[in-house]
Structures are given as structure tokens and as C-alpha cells.
Amino acid sequence: MRRVGILGGMGPEATVLLMQRIIAATPARDDAGHIPLIVDQNPQVPSRIRHLIEGTGEDPGPVLANMARRLQAAGAEGLAMPCNTAHHYAPAIRAAVSVPLIDMVALSAARAALLAGSGGTVGILASPAVRRTGLFDSALAQVGITPAYPKDEDAMLATIRQIKAEGPTPKARSTLAAASAALLAQGSRVQMVACTEFSLISEAVAPDATVFDTLDVLVEGIIAFATSPETGNDKTKPEPP
Numbered sequence: 001m002r003r004v005g006i007l008g009g010m011g012p013e014a015t016v017l018l019m020q021r022i023i024a025a026t027p028a029r030d031d032a033g034h035i036p037l038i039v040d041q042n043p044q045v046p047s048r049i050r051h052l053i054e055g056t057g058e059d060p061g062p063v064l065a066n067m068a069r070r071l072q073a074a075g076a077e078g079l080a081m082p083c084n085t086a087h088h089y090a091p092a093i094r095a096a097v098s099v100p101l102i103d104m105v106a107l108s109a110a111r112a113a114l115l116a117g118s119g120g121t122v123g124i125l126a127s128p129a130v131r132r133t134g135l136f137d138s139a140l141a142q143v144g145i146t147p148a149y150p151k152d153e154d155a156m157l158a159t160i161r162q163i164k165a166e167g168p169t170p171k172a173r174s175t176l177a178a179a180s181a182a183l184l185a186q187g188s189r190v191q192m193v194a195c196t197e198f199s200l201i202s203e204a205v206a207p208d209a210t211v212f213d214t215l216d217v218l219v220e221g222i223i224a225f226a227t228s229p230e231t232g233n234d235k236t237k238p239e240p241p
Helices: 012-025 048-054 061-073 085-096 104-116 128-133 137-142 153-166 170-185 198-204 214-227
Strands: 004-008 037-041 078-080 121-125 146-148 190-193 210-213
Touching: 004 012, 004 061, 004 214, 012 037, 012 198, 012 214, 037 061, 048 085, 048 128, 048 153, 061 078, 061 085, 078 214, 085 104, 085 128, 104 121, 104 137, 104 190, 104 210, 104 214, 121 170, 128 153, 137 146, 153 170, 153 198, 170 190, 170 198, 190 198, 190 214, 198 210, 210 214
Parallel strands: 004 037, 004 078, 121 146, 121 190, 190 210
Antiparallel strands: none
16 A cells, blocks of 8 residues: 555544544555554644734744645645635645645535535635635636535634634534525535544534535545556546536
């Protein structure tokens, strides 16, 4: 199997959740059947919120690029990053290394197309930075999907900060449930959990919505990459629909 390097720490608990989900999703009969990972758990990556929303923070791009270089030097044959917002800096990561970055954005857009169909709308439960940077917009447009975002962005941002500080709380679950229900009422039956802090409370979404977690899509991409032969098809991007 091919070894995957994880750019982690954004946040730390979400990185551990990714590893747990990889282990749970891998059909291994013993230790040797699991995916080999190298994890750079770096909580000191500059705040994406401060850089993208507040416009006051340090650029995380160079730090992420250095992490990618370290992971490749340590033997990683592919990279993955369990942070949706940080994929805004994917070009800096790709420019720093010669190994592929498993593309959570493209993979999630393809999943959205399968669930919503061309011409559909998908609700995005994420940091306001995701909307402001248009992180998913281009990938969704390519598969004929229109994104919809929660209107109360302040509540979403406050909840992300609360989860980072206190972990999953009833209040955080209540806010995510309300945002999911509001998107459903606006016609977005298909929704994606596109913040790895929200992945920690993804069960709180509206029960009548069809919801998938981008973290789970990344897990599938990591397993596909790690278990595929090195033939030039690195499984980091989805097949065309």
C-alpha cells in the first residue's frame, strides 16, 4: 500500500477523527491491512479565519507548503488535508511537492452531483470563509450544481470557534441543526457537512435532509489512493460523471 501524509492540526480533534474513520472504513484482517499514514499534527498553522475573513492574520500557505515538504521527505506518496477551508491554499501545497494532494473539494463536488443531479442545489454547512472564497463554487459549477449557504454566518463562525475551544456541545449541535433545517426549508434537500469541526457533530443535521460529510469523502479518497497500484491514476480526483 502507498503511504499517505496528513496535513493535520486544523483542528487537532478533526485530524484524529479522520484517522479513526480511515481505520473503521478499511477492511483489514490484522494490523498490516491498515493504511500507512504519516501525520503532521500542527495546531500552529496560522488561522484560516483570521487570514480569509478578518484579513489580519498570517498567510497559512507557506506553513502548509513546508508541512507538505516534510511529509514528502518522510516518505509520503500522496497527501491529504482534513480541513475544507485550508483547501483554499491547495495551489501552494501542490507547488511545493511532487506527490499528489487528494482533492477533497473535487471529490465532494462529484458526490454532490450524484446525490442532487445536474441542475440541483446543495446546501453547504461550512465556515463563512468557504462561501467568501468560493471554495466549492467552481467545482460544483462544473457538475451543474448550485451551492446554497446558511444565512446566519455569524452563528456558524461562532459555533466553529466554540467547538475548537470547548469541543462538541449541545449548543453547537443546536446551531448546526437550525442551519440544516433552514437550508432544507429553502429547498436544499441535499447538504454537505463541509467543516471538519462540524464533522464532530454531523449527527445533528436535519433528519429529513440527505447529508454527506466531506470528511467521509476524503476517507474514501485516501483508501482508494493507498490501495491502488502506482499506475499514473492516483485516484486523487473523481472520474467524470
